[in-house]
Structure formats: structure tokens, C-alpha cells
Amino acid sequence: MHSVFFTPRGLQVPICEIDPWRTQYFASIPCPDTVFIPTEDSDAWNWNPRHRWVYDKLSVALSQGLEAAPHGVEPSDYPRFSKPIYNLKGMGVGSRLIATRDDYIDAYRPGHFWMTLLEGEHVSSDVALVDGEPLWWRHARGHASGEGTFDYWEIQAASAPAIEETCGAWCREHLAGYTGLINLETIGGRIIEVHLRFADQWPDLYGRGWVEAVVRLYADGIWQYDDPARRPGYSVVLFAPHGWRYRHPTADLRQEIVSTPGVSSLQITFHEEVPPGRHAMPPGGFRVAIVNCWDRAAGNAARDRLRRHFEATRAPT
Structure with a gap:
């Protein structure tokens, strides 16, 4: 065992964190040399070949029965939402509303797709899975400020029963065999993105001992974390x-x-x-x-x- 060591991309380390502003959350946590925990989607893609298909946002939309198709297949009506099928860098790059057919023509890009325009709260949920079974949830609600930006995220203490029921069933069906953390982004309870890693923006707000529980999950395949005193x-x-x-x-x-x-x-x-x-x-x-x-x-x-x-x-x- 040793303290987690962080280096630029390209060197193998137990917890891969390439953003120097986030190493503060992990640098003092012991981790076995043989355990590799992704905080970047590119590493999660490389380390989880069986489940990497979830980064295909078109497939994720279709798996939920949403209307969706690649650019080149014109929507039957509008408005719709358009974005890249793959975007491992995140930050809403290339996403936009398609309000009319003229918008669709202007927005056409190879490698992009359109889908049902969802309404409702934008929620980011970190989930601990063992063999696809959700054992822990924590939800953050995003308060958007326009054009892909957010004013703030509220990391909630309360559960979200509707999300946990619907998305939990999706995890059991589609992520059997996966043990680790995932992050689900939902709008109105429907999944818009799946990440085979946790949200490393706010692990300090999950409570003392949470990162140690994450290391144990990846090292031993066991989720043990008691957080009855969680607060928003x-x-x-x-x-x-x-x-x-x-x-x-x-x-x-x-x-x-x-x-x-x-x-x-x-x-x-x-x-x-x-x-x-x-x-x-x-x-x-x-x-x-x-x-x-x-x-x-x-x-x-x-x-x-x-x-x-x-x-x-x-x-x-």
C-alpha cells in the first residue's frame, strides 16, 4: 500500500487524475499498486472494453425507447436536441437545440445525432455498482445558466426514488458484470449520458471516508460506506x-x-x-x-x- 501518486497522462497510477486542480481530493488516500480507478472517460474506455459501448449516446438513447437517429436521418418533427454520438471530453461541446428543419440542415455534422428533446431537472448521479447492482446513490441537480453552462450544482442529501428505480433497472439490464462507480446524467429521469467513472468535481462533499470506500470497491469488489450524516x-x-x-x-x-x-x-x-x-x-x-x-x-x-x-x-x- 502507498499514497496515491498523480502524474501526467501516459504513466500508470492507481487513481488516474490528469486535472491538477482535483488531485487535492485523492493525494492522501492509500491505494494498492494493482488498482486502477478512472476519473477520465478516456481511461474508463480503455479499462472497460466490455462496457465501453455506453459512451455511444445514440445507443443509450435507443436503449430507453427514445426517438433518436444519426444526422442524415431527418426527424419527423421538431424540436429535437443534437449532439455528438461520442464526446469523451464532455462540457457539452457540439450540442444544440434543433427547433426547425432549417436548424437541422444548418446543424448537420457527420458523427452527430438528434434525439427527443427532454424536459425536467438535469441530474448527475454517482452510483456504486457490484455486478451491475446499484448499492449506493448520490444525486446532484444542475441549475443551468444557458448554452451548456451551469450556475451551480446542488449535491443533495435526499434520495431520488424515481431515478433510482428507472435507472437502477437499466443498470441491472445493461451493466451486468460491471463493478465500480458510474455517473449517470439524466433529464426528467431519462439517461442522456453514462460515464464509467464518478464525478470528480465534488468528492469532498460526499463525506469523510467516501474515497476510501471507492478504493475498497475497486480493490475487493465490496461496497461498504456508511453515510447516515450526509448533508447537502x-x-x-x-x-x-x-x-x-x-x-x-x-x-x-x-x-x-x-x-x-x-x-x-x-x-x-x-x-x-x-x-x-x-x-x-x-x-x-x-x-x-x-x-x-x-x-x-x-x-x-x-x-x-x-x-x-x-x-x-x-x-x-
């Missing part, structure tokens, strides 16, 4: 306008933010040295920071301070 948390997101280069806040400002009562952690979610255009970002903005917190007012205040920093230090690309 919030992941407050800061998007800035496209077209600028942004600078990381100083260490003093970062420390001031994380020391604020009610704040759990801070992520600065971009590589300062990498051109902005090389980051996968949604149409509505460039994500610069995430504040995880127990008190949303404290998270909002921290976000406002960070926004002032990024506005004051940005430069044209």
Missing part, C-alpha cells in the same frame, strides 16, 4: 467570456477563499499556460473556477471575488 452541498461554477486569456489567482487569494467558513474547496479549472482554444468548453463560456461549499451564500461570495480577479487580470487572446 453545492458546487458553484464560474464561467468567464470566451476570447480572453486568464491568469490564476495568487496563492494568498486561493487560501483566503478556502478558509472562508462554509467553503470546502476551490478548483481553478484551466491550464494557464495552454491556449484557451485548446480547452474543451461549452458555447456559453470558459470555465475558470469551481467553489465547493456547504453554504451557497458563502460559495457565491467566493465566486464574486474570483470573478473580480479574472476580470482585472484577463488579456486578449
Whole structure:
């Protein structure tokens, strides 16, 4: 056993986390050398060949009886929603509403598909599976701010019986043989995306001992985690306008933010040295920071301070 070690992509490590702003959640957790836990969809794809088909969003839609087809097969009516069949980088890249036939013609892209336009709450659910059987759920509700961006996510303490019943049945049918964490994104209780990994944006809000339980699941095939004291948390997101280069806040400002009562952690979610255009970002903005917190007012205040920093230090690309 040893402490989890994080390196750039290409080196084998027990927990693969390539985003340096998220290593803070795992760096002190012991993990066997032989256990590999993905936090990136590209690694989950490589390490789970039997179940990698779930990254085919068209197949996932059809598996639920939703209307869907690749571009080139015209919808019978509108509106519809369009996105890439595969997108392992996430962030809503290439997704859009198709309101009319003219929209469909303009939106045509090889490798994209359209599907039923779903309505309802956008929920991200982490699920612990043993041989396809769900044994633990945690749900986060996204509050959208437009064009693929989110104002904040609410990590709920309560269960979501409708999602757990419907999606649990889907897991038993389609993920038998899989043991590990998955992340399901749903709208109105219907699955829009499946990831063979957990949401590494807010593991600190799941409670003490959760990451250790994840390691045990992958190492021994056993899920043991007692969290009766779970409480709601919030992941407050800061998007800035496209077209600028942004600078990381100083260490003093970062420390001031994380020391604020009610704040759990801070992520600065971009590589300062990498051109902005090389980051996968949604149409509505460039994500610069995430504040995880127990008190949303404290998270909002921290976000406002960070926004002032990024506005004051940005430069044209």
C-alpha cells in the first residue's frame, strides 16, 4: 500500500487524475499498486472494453425507447436536441437545440445525432455498482445558466426514488458484470449520458471516508460506506467570456477563499499556460473556477471575488 501518486497522462497510477486542480481530493488516500480507478472517460474506455459501448449516446438513447437517429436521418418533427454520438471530453461541446428543419440542415455534422428533446431537472448521479447492482446513490441537480453552462450544482442529501428505480433497472439490464462507480446524467429521469467513472468535481462533499470506500470497491469488489450524516452541498461554477486569456489567482487569494467558513474547496479549472482554444468548453463560456461549499451564500461570495480577479487580470487572446 502507498499514497496515491498523480502524474501526467501516459504513466500508470492507481487513481488516474490528469486535472491538477482535483488531485487535492485523492493525494492522501492509500491505494494498492494493482488498482486502477478512472476519473477520465478516456481511461474508463480503455479499462472497460466490455462496457465501453455506453459512451455511444445514440445507443443509450435507443436503449430507453427514445426517438433518436444519426444526422442524415431527418426527424419527423421538431424540436429535437443534437449532439455528438461520442464526446469523451464532455462540457457539452457540439450540442444544440434543433427547433426547425432549417436548424437541422444548418446543424448537420457527420458523427452527430438528434434525439427527443427532454424536459425536467438535469441530474448527475454517482452510483456504486457490484455486478451491475446499484448499492449506493448520490444525486446532484444542475441549475443551468444557458448554452451548456451551469450556475451551480446542488449535491443533495435526499434520495431520488424515481431515478433510482428507472435507472437502477437499466443498470441491472445493461451493466451486468460491471463493478465500480458510474455517473449517470439524466433529464426528467431519462439517461442522456453514462460515464464509467464518478464525478470528480465534488468528492469532498460526499463525506469523510467516501474515497476510501471507492478504493475498497475497486480493490475487493465490496461496497461498504456508511453515510447516515450526509448533508447537502453545492458546487458553484464560474464561467468567464470566451476570447480572453486568464491568469490564476495568487496563492494568498486561493487560501483566503478556502478558509472562508462554509467553503470546502476551490478548483481553478484551466491550464494557464495552454491556449484557451485548446480547452474543451461549452458555447456559453470558459470555465475558470469551481467553489465547493456547504453554504451557497458563502460559495457565491467566493465566486464574486474570483470573478473580480479574472476580470482585472484577463488579456486578449
